[in-house]
Amino acid sequence: MDYDIKYKDFRQEVRSFCEEKIAPLAAEVDREQFYSQDIHKAIQDKGWWGTTVPKEYGGLGHSTVEYAILTEEISRVCGSTGLTFAAHNSLGTWPILTFGNDEQRRKYLTAAAEKGSLIAFGLTEPEAGSDAGGTRSRAELKGDEYLINGTKCWITSANVCDYAIITARTDDQGGVHGISSFVVEKGMPGFTAGKKENKMGCRGSNTAFLHFDDLKVPVGHRLGEEGQGFKQFMITLDGGRISIGAMAIGLAEAALETAVKYTDSRIQFGKPISRHQAVQFKLADMATRVETARLLMYKTAWMKDNKVPYTKESAMCKLYASEVANFCTYQAIQLLGAVGYTDRYPAERYYRDMKLCEIGEGTSEIQRIVISREVLREYTKAAK
Numbered sequence: 001m002d003y004d005i006k007y008k009d010f011r012q013e014v015r016s017f018c019e020e021k022i023a024p025l026a027a028e029v030d031r032e033q034f035y036s037q038d039i040h041k042a043i044q045d046k047g048w049w050g051t052t053v054p055k056e057y058g059g060l061g062h063s064t065v066e067y068a069i070l071t072e073e074i075s076r077v078c079g080s081t082g083l084t085f086a087a088h089n090s091l092g093t094w095p096i097l098t099f100g101n102d103e104q105r106r107k108y109l110t111a112a113a114e115k116g117s118l119i120a121f122g123l124t125e126p127e128a129g130s131d132a133g134g135t136r137s138r139a140e141l142k143g144d145e146y147l148i149n150g151t152k153c154w155i156t157s158a159n160v161c162d163y164a165i166i167t168a169r170t171d172d173q174g175g176v177h178g179i180s181s182f183v184v185e186k187g188m189p190g191f192t193a194g195k196k197e198n199k200m201g202c203r204g205s206n207t208a209f210l211h212f213d214d215l216k217v218p219v220g221h222r223l224g225e226e227g228q229g230f231k232q233f234m235i236t237l238d239g240g241r242i243s244i245g246a247m248a249i250g251l252a253e254a255a256l257e258t259a260v261k262y263t264d265s266r267i268q269f270g271k272p273i274s275r276h277q278a279v280q281f282k283l284a285d286m287a288t289r290v291e292t293a294r295l296l297m298y299k300t301a302w303m304k305d306n307k308v309p310y311t312k313e314s315a316m317c318k319l320y321a322s323e324v325a326n327f328c329t330y331q332a333i334q335l336l337g338a339v340g341y342t343d344r345y346p347a348e349r350y351y352r353d354m355k356l357c358e359i360g361e362g363t364s365e366i367q368r369i370v371i372s373r374e375v376l377r378e379y380t381k382a383a384k
């Protein structure tokens with residue numbers, strides 16, 4: 001299922017590693033709901049926490065296409081690890097690389113690449129979810145420090161991260177232009193994480209609230225200029241949607257593989273159920289959708305690497321891939337029947353993990369709004 005021979009060996013190398021180091025722990029990680037330090041270290045040994053970080057900062061300098069393959073293959077064996085990996089790289093290291101100064105890059109990107117330091121992304125708030133411009137956290141400049149107060153919710157790696165990039169309002173009159181972004185560090189007085197959430201899926205990926213109570217942050221921790229935070233985070237989410245698309249494809253691929261193996265061994269009416277046309281049609285639909293989603297992911301990743309505007313395509317990638325994951329994981333359980341409803345097979349875990357892809361980094365409804373706006377803009381411009 002590889003489209004470019006250039007990445008065939010790379011994908012196989014990644015897959016072999018994931019099956020050896022991550023897959024054996026995936027069920028336990030989900031069942032016991034813990035963040036595996038063994039998996040974290042194994043990924044660090046490969047240098048993947050700095051996969052897209054440039055080599056000058058200690059990273060591997062991988063392309064977005066290579067990063068998407070990594071995310072897909074990790075998610076194929078463990079959705080929890082795939083989510084943590086995606087959030088750290090696309091939402092954590094990337095905005096520092098893109099909007100930070102050299103001092104910030106050398107400090108935080110080098111720590112991520114060489115030490116495996118996790119970086120969280122704090123945008124969502126209790127009253128600012130899909131309406132990200134409704135940010136209420138405040139950052140008041142006092143001399144050479146900002147005093148930050150507020151709360152972020154549903155933050156991936158909240159309890160296990162070393163750093164977090166957050167938004168806070170620095171100007172009440174500026175609307176979305178009054179929001180700035182900052183890098184904050186665990187251990188700073190006033191920065192705490194809440195209780196780990198008990199989630200439906202991706203249970204081994206740590207999710208919790210972040211709280212800021214008179215958190216003093218030096219001016220040098222601000223990313224870019226004041227008022228640029230909302231714009232920075234929206235640009236970041238464009239890239240993040242590629243990784244959620246890749247995660248969804250990994251889960252869909254895993255569901256397809258499980259369904260193929262099971263139906264080829266399950267005997268009913270004197271033959272494997274994979275020989276029955278009704279089953280074959282389901283497998284055909286699953287395989288076709290996975291292929292289509294992966295092609296869209298490759299295209300979008302290529303566009304990002306080549307600096308071609310990709311807002312519409314990234315929303316399409318996330319929307320379509322997440323709905324493909326929904327379809328494939330659902331069909332896998334249906335094909336496995338009663339046993340698919342139990343934890344004897346990983347199909348039910350894939351189904352639970354998949355749902356995050358339709359919610360995180362913008363719901364499917366938000367993706368449709370983004371896509372429609374871009375389509376209307378393109379056609380309006382063409383008509384003039």
